[in-house]
Amino acid sequence: MEVVVQVIISSLSLGSFYALGALGIGLLFGVLRLINFAHGDFITVGGFSLIVPATAVVAVPLILDFHPVALIICVVGVVVVWALASYFLLFRHIQTAPPAVLMIASVALSFSIQNLIIMIYSGRPKAVGLWPELTGVIPLSDKVQVPILQLVIVAVTWILLILLTIFLRRTPIGVEMRAAAEDFRMARMLGVNATRVIALAFVISGALAGIMALMYHTQTGILSFRGGVFLMLYAFIATVIGGMGSLIGAVVGGYVVGIFSTVLIAILPEGMRGFRDAFVFGLVVVILLARPQGLVPTRAFKERV
Amino acid sequence: MLLSVEDIYVHYGRVPAVRGVSIGVSEGEIVCVVGPNGAGKSTTLLTISGVLRPSQGTINFDGQSIVGLTPEAVARHGISQVPEGRHVFTTLSVEENLRLGTRMRRDRAEIEADFKRVLELFPVLAERRRGAAGKLSGGEQQMLVIGRALLTNPRIMTIDEPSLGLAPNLVDRVYEVLLELRESRGLTLLIVEQSSERAIKAADRIYVLRSGEIQLEGDAADLQDGEKVRQAYFGFTEGVEHAGEATF
Numbered sequence: 001m002e003v004v005v006q007v008i009i010s011s012l013s014l015g016s017f018y019a020l021g022a023l024g025i026g027l028l029f030g031v032l033r034l035i036n037f038a039h040g041d042f043i044t045v046g047g048f049s050l051i052v053p054a055t056a057v058v059a060v061p062l063i064l065d066f067h068p069v070a071l072i073i074c075v076v077g078v079v080v081v082w083a084l085a086s087y088f089l090l091f092r093h094i095q096t097a098p099p100a101v102l103m104i105a106s107v108a109l110s111f112s113i114q115n116l117i118i119m120i121y122s123g124r125p126k127a128v129g130l131w132p133e134l135t136g137v138i139p140l141s142d143k144v145q146v147p148i149l150q151l152v153i154v155a156v157t158w159i160l161l162i163l164l165t166i167f168l169r170r171t172p173i174g175v176e177m178r179a180a181a182e183d184f185r186m187a188r189m190l191g192v193n194a195t196r197v198i199a200l201a202f203v204i205s206g207a208l209a210g211i212m213a214l215m216y217h218t219q220t221g222i223l224s225f226r227g228g229v230f231l232m233l234y235a236f237i238a239t240v241i242g243g244m245g246s247l248i249g250a251v252v253g254g255y256v257v258g259i260f261s262t263v264l265i266a267i268l269p270e271g272m273r274g275f276r277d278a279f280v281f282g283l284v285v286v287i288l289l290a291r292p293q294g295l296v297p298t299r300a301f302k303e304r305v
Numbered sequence: 306m307l308l309s310v311e312d313i314y315v316h317y318g319r320v321p322a323v324r325g326v327s328i329g330v331s332e333g334e335i336v337c338v339v340g341p342n343g344a345g346k347s348t349t350l351l352t353i354s355g356v357l358r359p360s361q362g363t364i365n366f367d368g369q370s371i372v373g374l375t376p377e378a379v380a381r382h383g384i385s386q387v388p389e390g391r392h393v394f395t396t397l398s399v400e401e402n403l404r405l406g407t408r409m410r411r412d413r414a415e416i417e418a419d420f421k422r423v424l425e426l427f428p429v430l431a432e433r434r435r436g437a438a439g440k441l442s443g444g445e446q447q448m449l450v451i452g453r454a455l456l457t458n459p460r461i462m463t464i465d466e467p468s469l470g471l472a473p474n475l476v477d478r479v480y481e482v483l484l485e486l487r488e489s490r491g492l493t494l495l496i497v498e499q500s501s502e503r504a505i506k507a508a509d510r511i512y513v514l515r516s517g518e519i520q521l522e523g524d525a526a527d528l529q530d531g532e533k534v535r536q537a538y539f540g541f542t543e544g545v546e547h548a549g550e551a552t553f
Contacts, residue, residue, distance in 0.1 A: 191409035
């Protein structure tokens with residue numbers, strides 16, 4: 001019983017994490033048909049913004065010492081600026097290119113960011129103590145303990161999901177964004193400003209990455225130049241499973257991947273746990289064989305301007 | 306001339322799709338461009354819309370050049386575009402689709418009045434207001450797209466094949482509505498149509514486009530018997546009797 005409760009909470013928290021990542025990727029895919037492999041690196045950048053840029057082994061706090069509210073605003077702000085810069089300096093100039101070109105550009109951007117981080121901060125991992133008070137546990141009974149951070153991650157994710165839903169459903173610019181994701185050319189013919197909609201998608205995607213950076217680095221306590229890469233990989237398969245371009249699909253896919261990985265860890269015999277990824281990616285293959293369009297299909301692969 | 310396209314050339318890669326096409330539309334006029342598949346009709350409209358760029362030639366709207374503008378900038382000039390294949394946003398509600406048409410406008414009071422008028426014009430849209438637009442039938446979607454285009458308060462509406470994929474009685478209804486709109490609000494229309502019979506019935510003036518070139522241009526009144534149009538449409542003079550039997 002104790003194990004079941006813990007697995008449920010852990011899988012919800014991990015699933016929330018992947019869902020947020022998948023949303024960040026799905027939003028950009030929706031409006032730009034961009035599969036952004038640099039999304040994970042935006043998360044890494046958010047983590048490194050906490051400390052003073054230097055190659056020294058011991059990290060010197062920068063934003064890390066700020067008041068929590070200022071800290072959140074600064075980290076999210078830094079990542080949003082990176083996301084916007086990557087749009088205006090890179091993707092905007094190739095936005096009419098085929099999706100494969102956009103994807104490869106994002107891979108190049110990803111490696112550039114990683115190497116830039118190595119140049120500035122060195123390649124060694126650095127310890128960073130972000131919000132240690134969140135790493136405690138709440139005892140539910142003698143045997144069941146729930147990590148506070150996991151609850152925070154689930155709560156924050158759902159708040160963000162609700163805010164994003166309200167934005168997309170209730171605001172005119174949100175409706176424009178949904179329209180653009182479905183049929184960008186028609187949206188433009190109705191006067192929807194393409195640059196504004198895409199830039200806003202980068203802002204939201206960047207903000208999600210910034211918040212993920214905070215939660216991720218609170219959990220790991222370690223800054224590494226490849227920190228976000230695996231997150232991106234899992235978030236990406238979540239979007240594929242969910243159905244590229246569907247935001248609901250991204251969330252569903254995130255939870256499927258999160259729950260499946262956590263359950264695997266719980267039920268696999270000790271010696272096989274190291275091969276969890278093989279099972280997770282095996283699941284992806286099975287799902288795609290059964291439903292190549294993803295769990296929540298969209299018209300995403302239609303041609304666009 | 307409200308809209309004047311002069312001597313435009315449009316290429317897909319190196320393949321010319323439109324060669325030296327000139328089309329003029331005056332205020333309050335209904336102009337139809339007819340021609341067979343692949344004649345360059347849609348290409349011409351997409352070029353006016355700013356989706357494609359002409360390699361040569363000028364497009365002026367109300368005396369201003371609109372060549373090289375983005376589709377949204379062209380739309381802001383008051384050119385409302387209804388591209389081929391209806392293009393409703395299927396995941397958005399009917400109302401959200403319609404409201405998208407008003408996003409360029411700032412005249413709030415007028416917007417609400419226009420919105421009511423469109424719902425009166427198309428009662429089925431009022432009934433399905435909150436439903437997903439993807440659930441509408443083909444004819445209803447065409448009404449939605451025209452209603453949405455009207456809500457941009459256009460100075461000219463360009464429509465690509467309004468009859469595509471619709472049952473004949475629905476096509477009649479679509480043209481009825483378009484003619485009504487011209488009567489009631491002096492709407493200027495540039496319509497691309499495959500059926501020359503429809504075009505002759507609805508239009509004030511007709512252009513016949515084939516193989517990327519204008520073959521014939523004239524007042525619909527002078528082309529009533531359809532013979533000249535058919536010749537230009539098919540591109541041969543012998544065997545015209547045979548061509549006349551084609552159901553187009």
